[in-house]
Amino acid sequence: MSMQKEESVKKLFTAESAKVDTNKGDQYYEELYATCQDRIEDLKQLKPLNNRVDFTESIEEQGLGRRDFLQWASATTAMLMLPASFTPLVAEAAVLMNRVPVIWMELQDCAGNSEALLRSDGPKIDEIILDIISLEFHETLQAASGHQAEKQMNEAMEHFKGKYLLFVEGSVPLGNNGTYGTIGASGETFIDHLHRGAEGAAAIVAVGSCATFGGIPAAAPNPTDAVGVMDVIKGKPIINIPACPANPSNMVGVILHYVLTGTLPELDSLLRPKFAFGYRIHDNCERRAHFDAGEYVEEWGDEGAKNNFCLYKVGCKGPMTFNNCSIIRYNEGVNWPIGVGRGCIGCSEPDFWDKYAYERPMANANIKAPTGGVEKTVDEFGLGLLTVAGIGIGIHAAASAIAGKREDGGEY
Amino acid sequence: MNAKPGYTQVKRRTGALRIIHWVNVLSMMVAIATGLYIAAPYYQTFIAEGAVDKYVMGWNRWGHFMVAIIFDVTSIIIFYLTFFSRVDTPWKKVIPNKDNLKEFGAVLVNLLTLNRRKDFSSAHNDSFNITYFFIFHFLMIWMLLTGLQMYVHGLESGLSGIGTWWPTMLHLVTDWTIPAATFLIGSANPEAGGTLMDVRISHHITMWLLITWVVFHIYYQFWRTIFWKEGDISIIVGGSKYVKIEDGENS
Numbered sequence A: 001m002s003m004q005k006e007e008s009v010k011k012l013f014t015a016e017s018a019k020v021d022t023n024k025g026d027q028y029y030e031e032l033y034a035t036c037q038d039r040i041e042d043l044k045q046l047k048p049l050n051n052r053v054d055f056t057e058s059i060e061e062q063g064l065g066r067r068d069f070l071q072w073a074s075a076t077t078a079m080l081m082l083p084a085s086f087t088p089l090v091a092e093a094a095v096l097m098n099r100v101p102v103i104w105m106e107l108q109d110c111a112g113n114s115e116a117l118l119r120s121d122g123p124k125i126d127e128i129i130l131d132i133i134s135l136e137f138h139e140t141l142q143a144a145s146g147h148q149a150e151k152q153m154n155e156a157m158e159h160f161k162g163k164y165l166l167f168v169e170g171s172v173p174l175g176n177n178g179t180y181g182t183i184g185a186s187g188e189t190f191i192d193h194l195h196r197g198a199e200g201a202a203a204i205v206a207v208g209s210c211a212t213f214g215g216i217p218a219a220a221p222n223p224t225d226a227v228g229v230m231d232v233i234k235g236k237p238i239i240n241i242p243a244c245p246a247n248p249s250n251m252v253g254v255i256l257h258y259v260l261t262g263t264l265p266e267l268d269s270l271l272r273p274k275f276a277f278g279y280r281i282h283d284n285c286e287r288r289a290h291f292d293a294g295e296y297v298e299e300w301g302d303e304g305a306k307n308n309f310c311l312y313k314v315g316c317k318g319p320m321t322f323n324n325c326s327i328i329r330y331n332e333g334v335n336w337p338i339g340v341g342r343g344c345i346g347c348s349e350p351d352f353w354d355k356y357a358y359e360r361p362m363a364n365a366n367i368k369a370p371t372g373g374v375e376k377t378v379d380e381f382g383l384g385l386l387t388v389a390g391i392g393i394g395i396h397a398a399a400s401a402i403a404g405k406r407e408d409g410g411e412y
Numbered sequence B: 001m002n003a004k005p006g007y008t009q010v011k012r013r014t015g016a017l018r019i020i021h022w023v024n025v026l027s028m029m030v031a032i033a034t035g036l037y038i039a040a041p042y043y044q045t046f047i048a049e050g051a052v053d054k055y056v057m058g059w060n061r062w063g064h065f066m067v068a069i070i071f072d073v074t075s076i077i078i079f080y081l082t083f084f085s086r087v088d089t090p091w092k093k094v095i096p097n098k099d100n101l102k103e104f105g106a107v108l109v110n111l112l113t114l115n116r117r118k119d120f121s122s123a124h125n126d127s128f129n130i131t132y133f134f135i136f137h138f139l140m141i142w143m144l145l146t147g148l149q150m151y152v153h154g155l156e157s158g159l160s161g162i163g164t165w166w167p168t169m170l171h172l173v174t175d176w177t178i179p180a181a182t183f184l185i186g187s188a189n190p191e192a193g194g195t196l197m198d199v200r201i202s203h204h205i206t207m208w209l210l211i212t213w214v215v216f217h218i219y220y221q222f223w224r225t226i227f228w229k230e231g232d233i234s235i236i237v238g239g240s241k242y243v244k245i246e247d248g249e250n251s
C-alpha cells in the first residue's frame, strides 16, 4: 500500500502535459531514416498475411490515382511530424501495412469507431488502408459468429503470438465481477476477453473515448464501473487514440508509425500520441479570431451563428481539449464539428461526458459529475460560500456592536 | 506624527510592503473582473462592428495575464520579505510551536468573545493574523500555478516572445497541477491521470475562496481598528499603529 502511495506521489509530480518537440535535429532524423529503411526491407521479405487484393490495385479500383496517393502520403508524413524527406518511406510503408496482423476487439461500446472507418462519403485512402491491413479478427465485420468466431480468434492469437497489434474499442465494465458485459458462446466476461487478447499482443491500441478513459459508459453515475484499457492492463505497451469516434487518420497514423519504425510514436502522459494530441483544438480553430474579438454565438441560430462566430458561450471546450481534428478534420478534411457550427465537447479527454460535454459554459452546466456536480455548482458554491461568510460577519458585527455599546455605555 | 498621550507609535509595515498591498488589491480586482469574463463572457461586443476593430477577449486576457505576472512578482518579493524583512519576522509565527498556538488561541478567543478578553500583545503581528495570510498565499500559489498551466498550452509551439526557456520552465513547474487538480475534483478514471478541465474548475473555485478570504480580511481589520482602538487600519496606509503604553510589551 505504501509502495503504491509512493508510486502515485512520484507519478503526480513527474506527470507531463502535452509538450511537443517538432524538431529533434538532423542527426535524430538521419538515424531514424536508416532504421526505417532497414525495417521496410525486412517487411518486404515477408509475405502479405492474407489474400486481400494488392494495395495499388485497390486504390485504382476506387478511381484514385497514384497522384492522390502521393498527396496523401505527404500529408500523413506531416501529420506524423516527420520531415518531408520521409514521404517515400511512408508511401512504401502504407503498401506494406498488410504485413502487420491486427486483432480488433469490441467491448462495451457503440461500434462507432468501426463505423467511422467504414462509413465515409466514399472510401478515402485512410479507409482503404484500414481495409488492407491484415485484420485477423473483428467481431462485427467478420462473417463467422458464435463458436466459429471464438475459434478464429484463438487461432489468430496463437498464430501471431507476440506480433499482432490489439485494437480495443469500448470500455471494460468492472462492476459485479464484470458480468455487465460478456461475449461469445462461452459467456466470457469483457475483462477476461481483454486479458486473453492482451497477453500475446505486441502492443495494445485503445481506440475511442470508451476504450481509453471509460468514455460515456463511465459517465456519472457509472453504473457498470466502466474503466478504460489502461486501468486494466499492466505491463504492456498501450497507446490511446481517444475521441468519439477516434479519427481514422490517427489510427492509420499509429499503425503506419509502427510499420515504419517498429516502435510506438511518442506519447503524452495520457498515453496519447503527441503527433495527434499535442495541440489544443482552440489554437488551430478557424473561429479563433472571433474568440479574441469577443464575438460569440449567444443562441443557436442567431446572427452570430450565421456569421460563424466563436462557439465558446454555447459551451465550446476547445480551449481545454487536445486533439488534431481542428487541423486534419474528419473524413479526409471534409469538415469537423466546429466547422459545422457546434462547439467542441472535449471528446478526447478523460471524463469528457461529465466535465466537457454539457454544451454550455462551465458555470451553467447542469450535469452531475463524479464528485456530485462540481461544474454545476462552481459559481453557486462560490456565492453560497460568500453568503455564509457574509452572514457570519453580519452576526459577529452586530454582536460586537451591541457588546461594545454595553461596555462603554457610560462614556458617551 | 505624534502619538496621543498614553500611546506609543509602533512601526509595522515598510513603504515597500504597503505599496505591494495596494498593488495586490488592484491586481486582484482586475483579475476577478477579467477572469469572470474569460470564464463566461458576460457582456457582448457591438455586433455591427467588424471583427478587426475589436479585441475584447484579447484585451481581457491581456489584462488578466498582466496582473497575474504582477501578482507573481509581488509574491516573490513577499516570499523574500517573509524571511528577511527588517521590520517583521512573519515566518516565525506560522510554526506551530507552543507560544504560537497559545497566541493563535488567544486571538481567536478575543474575536469570538467580541473583545471581552484580550490577553495577548497586539503590538506586533499575531499568529492568528499571520496564519490567515499564510492561507491567502497558499491559495495564491495555487492560482498562480494553475493559471500558468492553462496559459502555457497557448504557447503550443514551444516558442515565446522571450525564448523557449519560458514555456519549458512553465511545463516543468506546473504540469503536476493537472493530476493534482483531478485528485481534488475527482474522476471516474483516476488511473488516466487527469485532464486540463480540472485545472480550470479548480482555478475557478479558488477564485471564490479568495473572494471569501478578502471579505473576512477587510471585516476583521476594521473590527480590530474599532474595538482595539489602536488604529490598526493605518498600518496599511501610514505604516504604523498605536499601542497603549501600559500594555508594556511594545518595544
Ligand code: SF4
Binding pocket: A281, A282, A283, A285, A286, A287, A288, A289, A291, A309, A310, A311, A312, A316, A317, A318, A319, A338, A343, A344
Ligand atoms: S469555437 Fe471553440 S475552439 Fe474555436 S475559438 Fe471558439 S472556443 Fe476556441
Ligand code: SF4
Binding pocket: A243, A244, A281, A321, A322, A323, A325, A326, A336, A337, A338, A343, A344, A345, A346, A347, A348
Ligand atoms: S471538436 Fe472536440 S468534441 Fe468534436 S471531435 Fe474534435 S475533439 Fe472531439
